[in-house]
Amino acid sequence: MNETNTAGPEVSVVVPVYGCAGCLEDLSDRVGASLAGQGLSYELILVDDNSPDNAWARIRELSAVSPFIRGLRLSRNFGQHAAISAGLSRARGARIVVMDCDLQDVPEEIPALLDGLKGDCEIVLGQRVERQDSWLKRTGSLLFYRTLGWLTETRYDASTANFGAYSRKVVDAMNAMPEMDRFLPLMARWTGFRTIAIPVSHGRRTEGRSGYSLRKLIQMATRIVLSFSDKPLRLVMSTALALAAVGLGVALYAILRYVAGDIQVAGFTSILASVWLVGSFIMASLGVVGLYLGRIHYETKQRPAYIVWQDTWKDAP
Numbered sequence: 001m002n003e004t005n006t007a008g009p010e011v012s013v014v015v016p017v018y019g020c021a022g023c024l025e026d027l028s029d030r031v032g033a034s035l036a037g038q039g040l041s042y043e044l045i046l047v048d049d050n051s052p053d054n055a056w057a058r059i060r061e062l063s064a065v066s067p068f069i070r071g072l073r074l075s076r077n078f079g080q081h082a083a084i085s086a087g088l089s090r091a092r093g094a095r096i097v098v099m100d101c102d103l104q105d106v107p108e109e110i111p112a113l114l115d116g117l118k119g120d121c122e123i124v125l126g127q128r129v130e131r132q133d134s135w136l137k138r139t140g141s142l143l144f145y146r147t148l149g150w151l152t153e154t155r156y157d158a159s160t161a162n163f164g165a166y167s168r169k170v171v172d173a174m175n176a177m178p179e180m181d182r183f184l185p186l187m188a189r190w191t192g193f194r195t196i197a198i199p200v201s202h203g204r205r206t207e208g209r210s211g212y213s214l215r216k217l218i219q220m221a222t223r224i225v226l227s228f229s230d231k232p233l234r235l236v237m238s239t240a241l242a243l244a245a246v247g248l249g250v251a252l253y254a255i256l257r258y259v260a261g262d263i264q265v266a267g268f269t270s271i272l273a274s275v276w277l278v279g280s281f282i283m284a285s286l287g288v289v290g291l292y293l294g295r296i297h298y299e300t301k302q303r304p305a306y307i308v309w310q311d312t313w314k315d316a317p
Contacts, residue, residue: 008092009041009068011114013099016083017048020101021055028062028069030107038111044069045087046101050077056310063312071312079220081182082306084162088171090311096166098184105163109200113165122170122193126163126200148221152229154189160197161185169193180298180305181227226295233292236285243281 013031017024028044035042046069048056059071072086084098095114099105109126116124145156162184173191174184189195225232 008094009043010093011035011040011042011095011097011110012091012093013042013044013097013110014084014087014091015044015046015099015101016080016087017046017055017059017101018051018077018080018083019053019055020103021051021053021058023101023103024055024058024062027101027103027107028066030103031110032066032068034107034110038114040114042068043091043093045090046071047083047087048073049080049083050074060312069312071310072308073310075307075309078306079182080162081184084184085174085182086306086308089175091171094168096168096171097164098166099163100161104203106201106203109163110165112198112200113163116196116198117165117167120194121196122167122191123188123195124165125157125160125195125197127157127197128159128161128163128202129199130202144221148224151221151225151231152186153231154186156185157197163200164188167193178302179227180303181223181295182305183224183228186224186228222291223295226291230292232288236288239281240285243278247278 013035015027024046028046031044032042044066046059046062048059048071050073056071056073059069059073063069063071070090072090074083074086078086088096088098095117097110097113099107099110105126113124113126149156166188170188170191170193173193174187177187177190
């Protein structure tokens with residue numbers, strides 16, 4: 001799926017598009033102004049992830065009037081990170097910027113991110129010091145990343161997201177990863193290249209609404225954990241050993257009381273409680289194992305993570 005070209009522009013800007021068709025003209029103008037002002041050649045890749053607001057028509061219009069804008073349309077909604085991967089596979093720049101389409105990632109901060117790619121630094125993330133989100137969304141984001149970090153055994157900074165600049169080396173490494181479940185932060189982190197975070201301003205959402213409901217966040221977190229970590233399996237094993245130790249202790253205690261003559265018949269309540277406890281744990285354990293087997297089955301199909309249906313550069317008359 002890697003379609004890079006070493007003769008491309010200096011900078012590629014990859015933007016997954018969902019639910020923000022009204023922002024696209026302003027986005028393209030501001031991205032162009034921020035990069036042209038630095039004397040940098042660029043391309044802007046807008047990836048329509050089956051947006052419900054007819055964003056593709058707007059993307060085609062913008063691509064028709066600007067030679068710097070390339071539009072990709074996925075055949076269905078594959079998810080934000082699959083859309084980012086589609087854009088990265090077509091990005092030709094020596095440096096690549098990833099940002100959201102709702103203008104909360106401020107285009108004027110792109111030069112600062114690119115300036116950070118110096119020396120041995122290959123990844124620069126935008127750190128949203130003053131987030132322009134509701135208290136509920138900030139709290140939910142913090143809990144999400146804390147839980148995800150604990151389950152995947154990685155450190156997450158909830159003030160950073162997808163907004164960042166990546167060297168060609170990093171993007172080539174991520175394009176070579178064959179897994180279907182894509183999650184940009186973990187894939188970039190896995191490469192091991194030096195990463196820094198710099199403070200950036202954060203804009204208010206002026207168009208559309210976030211596509212991540214609580215249910216979708218939970219589903220995404222589950223897929224990420226199952227794809228990038230075996231900690232749930234280790235937690236199941238640890239819990240099983242702990243329950244075995246407790247069960248052994250209870251059994252020894254009961255035997256000692258019986259030998260001492262304190263009890264004549266084992267209690268029905270304690271037996272029933274033990275059966276329910278152990279049975280519930282066994283079912284939960286099988287469920288966790290089943291989830292992993294399901295993800296393995298999903299990956300062994302070797303289907304593409306996304307399908308590009310239309311490309312404004314290739315489909316133009």
